[in-house]
Amino acid sequence: MNRIVYLLVKNGYLSEIKYLQFCETIEDILFKKLSNKEYHMKKSELPDPFEKARLDKGYGIMNDQNDPVTMLLRHKDVRKSAHNYKTFQSGAQPGRIVVPSEVNIRDTRQIPFEVDPPLHGEYRAIIEPWFKRPLLPEYQEKLTAQISTLVDWILNKDSLEVVNEFALPLQSRALTLLLNAPFSEAETWISWGTHVFRSEGEALDGDKANILYNYIDEQIDRALKNPGDDMYSLLLSSEFQGKKLTREEVKGVMVLTFAGGRDTVINAVTNSISYLAEHPEALERFRQEPEIIGKAVEEFIRYFSPLTQMGRVVTEDTQVCEHAIKADSRISLCWASANRDASVFETPNEIVLDRKINPHVGFGFSHHNCLGATHARQILKILLKTLAEKVGSIEIKDCKENMEHLDEFERKVGFNSIHVKFKSLT
Amino acid sequence: MAQITFITSDNETITLEGKSGSVMALAVDHGIKGIDGDCGGVCSCATCHVHVAPEDMSKTGSASQIEADMLELDDNVNEFSRLCCQLEISDSLDGIVLKVAN
Numbered sequence: 001m002n003r004i005v006y007l008l009v010k011n012g013y014l015s016e017i018k019y020l021q022f023c024e025t026i027e028d029i030l031f032k033k034l035s036n037k038e039y040h041m042k043k044s045e046l047p048d049p050f051e052k053a054r055l056d057k058g059y060g061i062m063n064d065q066n067d068p069v070t071m072l073l074r075h076k077d078v079r080k081s082a083h084n085y086k087t088f089q090s091g092a093q094p095g096r097i098v099v100p101s102e103v104n105i106r107d108t109r110q111i112p113f114e115v116d117p118p119l120h121g122e123y124r125a126i127i128e129p130w131f132k133r134p135l136l137p138e139y140q141e142k143l144t145a146q147i148s149t150l151v152d153w154i155l156n157k158d159s160l161e162v163v164n165e166f167a168l169p170l171q172s173r174a175l176t177l178l179l180n181a182p183f184s185e186a187e188t189w190i191s192w193g194t195h196v197f198r199s200e201g202e203a204l205d206g207d208k209a210n211i212l213y214n215y216i217d218e219q220i221d222r223a224l225k226n227p228g229d230d231m232y233s234l235l236l237s238s239e240f241q242g243k244k245l246t247r248e249e250v251k252g253v254m255v256l257t258f259a260g261g262r263d264t265v266i267n268a269v270t271n272s273i274s275y276l277a278e279h280p281e282a283l284e285r286f287r288q289e290p291e292i293i294g295k296a297v298e299e300f301i302r303y304f305s306p307l308t309q310m311g312r313v314v315t316e317d318t319q320v321c322e323h324a325i326k327a328d329s330r331i332s333l334c335w336a337s338a339n340r341d342a343s344v345f346e347t348p349n350e351i352v353l354d355r356k357i358n359p360h361v362g363f364g365f366s367h368h369n370c371l372g373a374t375h376a377r378q379i380l381k382i383l384l385k386t387l388a389e390k391v392g393s394i395e396i397k398d399c400k401e402n403m404e405h406l407d408e409f410e411r412k413v414g415f416n417s418i419h420v421k422f423k424s425l426t
Numbered sequence: 427m428a429q430i431t432f433i434t435s436d437n438e439t440i441t442l443e444g445k446s447g448s449v450m451a452l453a454v455d456h457g458i459k460g461i462d463g464d465c466g467g468v469c470s471c472a473t474c475h476v477h478v479a480p481e482d483m484s485k486t487g488s489a490s491q492i493e494a495d496m497l498e499l500d501d502n503v504n505e506f507s508r509l510c511c512q513l514e515i516s517d518s519l520d521g522i523v524l525k526v527a528n
């Protein structure tokens with residue numbers, strides 16, 4: 001390169017001025033690249049680790065406790081396979097469709113999550129109306145009061161660790177509404193820490209799972225003795241195919257309710273806070289145009305994808321992306337990758353608060369789409385609205401990222417801890 | 427202003443009047459059975475699936491590619507299927523009849 005430039009200048013093909021302009025252009029590009037890189041280092045950003053594999057071959061392989069998973073990475077494949085419950089089943093050995101697999105730490109089948117159609121639909125019909133209660137005005141009023149109290153409390157603090165001091169209590173208190181359980185129960189759930197099955201540094205924690213199972217057993221006993229208007233009592237009085245739900249079935253629904261909405265909601269709340277800290281203009285926009293909050297929630301769910309993936313067990317020899325998959329092996333539907341597929345989403349790595357067409361799969365897709373989505377959406381909508389009303393700015397002091405190690409991929413899902421300072425809107 | 431008629435799966439006929447916004451939002455505001463609009467209208471949930479009366483297809487037009495991809499994997503899809511979150515209310519929709527798909 002140097003020799004070429006030297007010869008060009010020497011022989012008069014390139015004036016020195018032109019040469020200097022050329023250097024300036026190069027410098028300009030470098031500067032832009034560097035500042036672009038710096039932009040990519042924003043704390044609230046969740047990079048997409050799947051892009052190359054998604055474009056090159058469409059899948060990735062992840063080893064997991066000697067039961068490897070073929071991760072489907074493209075939006076179209078993910079949706080088609082989620083829909084095809086006959087070839088890609090959920091009703092396998094309990095715990096096997098979860099990644100990392102939970103077969104070694106539980107036997108209880110989570111319902112309706114680990115049941116295939118048509119039985120799945122019958123179970124789901126029992127609880128669907130209960131999980132739609134977050135649409136009722138009185139439910140939203142209670143949730144607003146809870147979140148408002150919590151936000152008022154954090155405004156008075158010099159420093160706050162969002163995961164444990166904000167997201168976890170928020171999630172736990174909101175869950176008392178979903179279960180129609182006494183508010184005081186939230187204290188017990190908060191004491192369990194941020195994960196029900198997982199604890200820091202250890203993907204699968206059998207002891208933690210036992211805490212939850214024992215607790216649910218006690219609650220079922222209590223509801224059997226004194227039936228009330230909570231979720232346990234509803235389940236115990238419900239019928240499946242003309243027979244009362246068994247204790248094991250009730251337990252299966254409750255375990256799902258606790259586990260499915262724990263670190264997912266916590267990550268969504270925490271990531272929302274970190275995004276708003278680095279984008280104060282978003283708070284201002286929610287104040288000016290509150291009608292976009294619903295769209296912003298969908299966009300946050302797409303971008304954050306609080307649940308990276310969900311597995312299925314393959315029932316027959318098949319193939320995806322020209323890759324052969326044997327019967328009785330596992331695939332996963334990688335929601336986080338599908339949600340960044342540039343063939344579906346324009347500027348997939350950017351949060352567009354009012355993205356109008358947003359066919360994301362952040363709540364899963366088809367038969368098994370998230371049962372708790374109505375509750376989760378209300379939490380986030382009310383949170384964004386409340387923060388916009390009360391918070392002027394948020395400053396991130398320090399943070400530790402929460403990375404998922406998925407063999408060939410490393411995905412940031414949120415934070416293990418993030419210290420911030422909230423400033424009230426004056 | 428447009429008058430829009432919904433026929434639910436249990437054959438109830440409800441006619442509503444709307445000025446603006448999406449047909450899905452109009453239906454949800456009036457509690458039309460089978461139109462849930464879970465995602466608020468961004469084309470990600472398919473809980474606002476309707477069958478447009480064949481003679482009204484010229485008024486609504488057909489689904490965009492992203493909408494069609496969504497519908498392709500939904501139950502009860504046919505050539506008259508639309509996600510009504512993608513139908514913007516205007517005078518041109520006046521008089522259409524929509525059968526709720528689920």
